[in-house]
Amino acid sequence: MQAGERRQRTMAHARLDILEAATRAFSRTGLHGTTMQDIAREAGYTAASLYTYFKSKQEIVDAMSNQLTDEYIQVFEQPVPGGLSFRQRFELVLHRHMELVEKRRDTFITFLGEEAGSDLCGPDGHGPSFHTNFERRIDCLAEWLQRNAKGDDLGGNDPKLVARMLFGMAFGLLHEWRGNVQPGSFVDYAPIITEFFFHGVSSKPKTGARKK
Amino acid sequence: MQAGERRQRTMAHARLDILEAATRAFSRTGLHGTTMQDIAREAGYTAASLYTYFKSKQEIVDAMSNQLTDEYIQVFEQPVPGGLSFRQRFELVLHRHMELVEKRRDTFITFLGEEAGSDLCGPDGHGPSFHTNFERRIDCLAEWLQRNAKGDDLGGNDPKLVARMLFGMAFGLLHEWRGNVQPGSFVDYAPIITEFFFHGVSSKPKTGARKK
Amino acid sequence: MQAGERRQRTMAHARLDILEAATRAFSRTGLHGTTMQDIAREAGYTAASLYTYFKSKQEIVDAMSNQLTDEYIQVFEQPVPGGLSFRQRFELVLHRHMELVEKRRDTFITFLGEEAGSDLCGPDGHGPSFHTNFERRIDCLAEWLQRNAKGDDLGGNDPKLVARMLFGMAFGLLHEWRGNVQPGSFVDYAPIITEFFFHGVSSKPKTGARKK
Amino acid sequence: MQAGERRQRTMAHARLDILEAATRAFSRTGLHGTTMQDIAREAGYTAASLYTYFKSKQEIVDAMSNQLTDEYIQVFEQPVPGGLSFRQRFELVLHRHMELVEKRRDTFITFLGEEAGSDLCGPDGHGPSFHTNFERRIDCLAEWLQRNAKGDDLGGNDPKLVARMLFGMAFGLLHEWRGNVQPGSFVDYAPIITEFFFHGVSSKPKTGARKK
DNA sequence: AATGAATGAGTATTCATTCAT
DNA sequence: TATGAATGAATACTCATTCAT
Numbered sequence: 001m002q003a004g005e006r007r008q009r010t011m012a013h014a015r016l017d018i019l020e021a022a023t024r025a026f027s028r029t030g031l032h033g034t035t036m037q038d039i040a041r042e043a044g045y046t047a048a049s050l051y052t053y054f055k056s057k058q059e060i061v062d063a064m065s066n067q068l069t070d071e072y073i074q075v076f077e078q079p080v081p082g083g084l085s086f087r088q089r090f091e092l093v094l095h096r097h098m099e100l101v102e103k104r105r106d107t108f109i110t111f112l113g114e115e116a117g118s119d120l121c122g123p124d125g126h127g128p129s130f131h132t133n134f135e136r137r138i139d140c141l142a143e144w145l146q147r148n149a150k151g152d153d154l155g156g157n158d159p160k161l162v163a164r165m166l167f168g169m170a171f172g173l174l175h176e177w178r179g180n181v182q183p184g185s186f187v188d189y190a191p192i193i194t195e196f197f198f199h200g201v202s203s204k205p206k207t208g209a210r211k212k
Numbered sequence: 213m214q215a216g217e218r219r220q221r222t223m224a225h226a227r228l229d230i231l232e233a234a235t236r237a238f239s240r241t242g243l244h245g246t247t248m249q250d251i252a253r254e255a256g257y258t259a260a261s262l263y264t265y266f267k268s269k270q271e272i273v274d275a276m277s278n279q280l281t282d283e284y285i286q287v288f289e290q291p292v293p294g295g296l297s298f299r300q301r302f303e304l305v306l307h308r309h310m311e312l313v314e315k316r317r318d319t320f321i322t323f324l325g326e327e328a329g330s331d332l333c334g335p336d337g338h339g340p341s342f343h344t345n346f347e348r349r350i351d352c353l354a355e356w357l358q359r360n361a362k363g364d365d366l367g368g369n370d371p372k373l374v375a376r377m378l379f380g381m382a383f384g385l386l387h388e389w390r391g392n393v394q395p396g397s398f399v400d401y402a403p404i405i406t407e408f409f410f411h412g413v414s415s416k417p418k419t420g421a422r423k424k
Numbered sequence: 425m426q427a428g429e430r431r432q433r434t435m436a437h438a439r440l441d442i443l444e445a446a447t448r449a450f451s452r453t454g455l456h457g458t459t460m461q462d463i464a465r466e467a468g469y470t471a472a473s474l475y476t477y478f479k480s481k482q483e484i485v486d487a488m489s490n491q492l493t494d495e496y497i498q499v500f501e502q503p504v505p506g507g508l509s510f511r512q513r514f515e516l517v518l519h520r521h522m523e524l525v526e527k528r529r530d531t532f533i534t535f536l537g538e539e540a541g542s543d544l545c546g547p548d549g550h551g552p553s554f555h556t557n558f559e560r561r562i563d564c565l566a567e568w569l570q571r572n573a574k575g576d577d578l579g580g581n582d583p584k585l586v587a588r589m590l591f592g593m594a595f596g597l598l599h600e601w602r603g604n605v606q607p608g609s610f611v612d613y614a615p616i617i618t619e620f621f622f623h624g625v626s627s628k629p630k631t632g633a634r635k636k
Numbered sequence: 637m638q639a640g641e642r643r644q645r646t647m648a649h650a651r652l653d654i655l656e657a658a659t660r661a662f663s664r665t666g667l668h669g670t671t672m673q674d675i676a677r678e679a680g681y682t683a684a685s686l687y688t689y690f691k692s693k694q695e696i697v698d699a700m701s702n703q704l705t706d707e708y709i710q711v712f713e714q715p716v717p718g719g720l721s722f723r724q725r726f727e728l729v730l731h732r733h734m735e736l737v738e739k740r741r742d743t744f745i746t747f748l749g750e751e752a753g754s755d756l757c758g759p760d761g762h763g764p765s766f767h768t769n770f771e772r773r774i775d776c777l778a779e780w781l782q783r784n785a786k787g788d789d790l791g792g793n794d795p796k797l798v799a800r801m802l803f804g805m806a807f808g809l810l811h812e813w814r815g816n817v818q819p820g821s822f823v824d825y826a827p828i829i830t831e832f833f834f835h836g837v838s839s840k841p842k843t844g845a846r847k848k
Numbered sequence: 849a850a851t852g853a854a855t856g857a858g859t860a861t862t863c864a865t866t867c868a869t
Numbered sequence: 870t871a872t873g874a875a876t877g878a879a880t881a882c883t884c885a886t887t888c889a890t
Binding site for chain 5: 871872873874875876877878879880881882883884885886887888889890
């Protein structure tokens with residue numbers, strides 16, 4: 001069944017194309033402001049054709065959301081060099097996550113707001129997809145923290161709470177970054193977040209010689 | 213001009229009623245999912261009547277957004293007892309803000325997502341209202357921090373960055389709180405945020421004596 | 425019942441005021457484009473107040489239409505000096521009519537189009553008022569022509585047909601006049617229409633002595 | 637590209653169908669009184685479907701107006717037998733125009749009023765379409781008159797003024813015709829108008845010998 | 849597989865009109 | 870008498886989705 005396979009491959013490829021197009025379109029006009037026409041135009045299809053690959057607009061959105069979450073979670077599965085301190089591992093993973101944010105900038109931008117308000121608002125059309133994905137990411141992060149933190153590394157805080165706050169911090173800076181006229185790399189914020197995560201504003205030795 | 217005055221009062225009252233109804237409706241079905249009919253039903257009016265008090269749906273949303281921001285900013289103007297340390301003042305103001313969040317729970321829930329994505333998405337209909345209000349709050353918070361922090365209180369961090377991260381943290385916890393089956397008071401999180409803000413996860417001796 | 429009389433007078437006065445305001449408003453934005461609010465604003469009343477003087481918007485329009493027709497018809501009742509030829513009487517009456525057009529410029533402008541299409545379009549809201557008034561004017565003109573024309577003055581033409589054509593000619597020139605940047609007096613067209621009415625384009629000696 | 641061609645043809649056909657349906661609907665209930673639903677019903681479509689062929693209601697109206705004007709102007713381009721006098725050519729063209737009026741009866745009826753009042757009323761929504769088309773017809777007629785009239789044929793009158801008066805006359809008779817219970821052919825009026833155009837009411841003996 | 853065409857369900861907004869005060 | 874407030878009834882236009890070709 002090579003034909004079948006090829007078809008499958010083509011299908012998958014088209015789906016990805018459409019997803020990318022949708023991402024661009026959404027990042028421009030928002031989830032509600034983007035019509036199937038818009039997505040189709042961006043993807044080089046007709047609106048009707050999109051339904052060959054996705055059952056509905058919602059499915060496109062869900063696919064984007066899931067894809068994002070999958071990529072996010074995969075970061076945790078990437079190998080980490082041995083012999084690193086918790087803080088070092090933390091910063092490494094954070095760094096990788098922020099690279100992902102940068103790579104999927106448009107998607108993140110599109111979703112952050114919507115996901116935030118997702119479960120908050122009731123039956124507003126999009127299924128549980130947003131909420132689920134958001135929580136899935138939180139859970140993964142919390143698990144990772146728990147798994148990696150030793151002893152007093154989290155200062156006795158609930159990992160999930162910490163995860164949410166960490167997420168929020170990044171969210172806040174995403175705004176900053178997006179707003180910047182000539183945004184540098186988002187990962188540039190990684191050290192700041194790391195330091196803040198570990199010591200809050202009482203940050204110590206940023207400058208000068210100091211010892212740990 | 214007593215009649216005029218009374219009328220004015222009635223008008224203002226109706227506007228507030230409608231705003232509250234809109235808040236309830238929005239928190240249920242989201243900004244886009246809520247129709248003027250919905251708001252009207254919730255407020256005990258006809259859709260057409262809403263236009264006696266607001267020029268458009270957008271104006272209702274803007275009014276909500278502005279109201280929220282005004283109340284937020286007013287917190288900074290409330291007197292603070294003398295002789296408090298920075299951290300004490302911080303916690304006090306945070307506490308008051310979180311009380312506001314609790315009081316305006318539905319409004320916050322409605323807006324957080326939308327505001328977040330507001331300027332992110334381009335011309336998605338709602339004017340600059342969201343973005344402006346969001347930034348206005350950030351700015352006020354940053355100013356307050358700058359005005360109140362002495363010496364190394366902010367550890368040399370950019371007040372605006374810090375403000376954004378602080379905002380984000382609260383945002384993250386709002387999610388947690390909202391999700392809880394039997395949510396306690398949102399202000400209960402105030403100490404946690406405060407501690408995290410000042411020391412990150414490296415929280416120190418909350419109880420008892422401890423050493424570094 | 426002096427009080428009653430005064431009331432009556434006041435009422436009549438207000439009606440006239442409103443009618444004038446309506447005329448101004450209509451001439452600006454057309455019959456359909458003008459709202460009761462617009463009329464009220466122009467008249468210094470509230471929309472609701474207009475209903476004290478007129479039962480409906482339609483009644484305002486009808487009153488305007490009737491008023492116009494009444495004035496038009498009254499022209500025929502004004503005395504005409506004796507000893508005038510048919511053509512002289514014709515031109516005199518035409519002149520007076522065109523003065524009326526000039527005086528009631530806005531009203532004419534408002535109605536000409538609507539009346540024209542009035543009976544043409546079926547139940548488009550405005551009752552038979554337009555059609556009736558239009559026909560009433562035609563009839564009066566036709567009667568006057570018949571009454572005043574002797575012998576071959578109308579060349580054997582059906583007075584009503586002639587009346588319609590005459591009306592049309594004036595209508596055509598009203599357009600011209602209205603379009604002129606610095607319109608002179610509408611009555612300036614009177615001689616042209618008269619000449620055309622009597623001789624068509626085969627106009628004879630307008631200037632100087634000429635022979636056939 | 638046969639498919640594309642056929643599609644094009646179908647599209648054009650549908651547009652014409654809709655235009656005809658709109659014409660019928662408008663002639664019944666007027667431009668303002670006719671809703672997209674009405675047109676759709678008359679055309680056998682859904683209201684939403686109309687937007688596949690026309691961008692807006694206004695575009696339908698404009699298309700009707702333009703179509704009418706185009707047809708009107710084309711009459712001037714039809715060949716005229718040589719050796720005819722001015723009057724003969726005049727009557728021939730008038731005849732053809734009146735045939736057009738008869739054929740496009742509903743459209744004329746719909747527009748005459750609206751076009752007349754079009755530029756008269758200010759910003760009443762419909763763009764310059766009406767006024768432009770009206771003037772375009774006037775201009776064409778005036779040009780034709782100027783081009784064809786020799787010497788004293790127009791009696792020294794301004795062609796444009798004459799054109800307007802001629803238009804008005806026909807307009808007046810359209811009313812008459814439309815009102816007739818069993819209207820004959822509109823072109824029956826052609827000789828009357830012609831005679832009136834050339835000699836006004838001083839029509840001469842149409843038959844037999846004559847004297848002044 | 850791709851699409852032109854068709855549509856049902858919606859949606860904010862307008863406006864003439866009513867009525868209690 | 871005057872009006873602020875309320876509303877029923879409309880209405881043009883949009884959009885996700887379906888389906889025959």
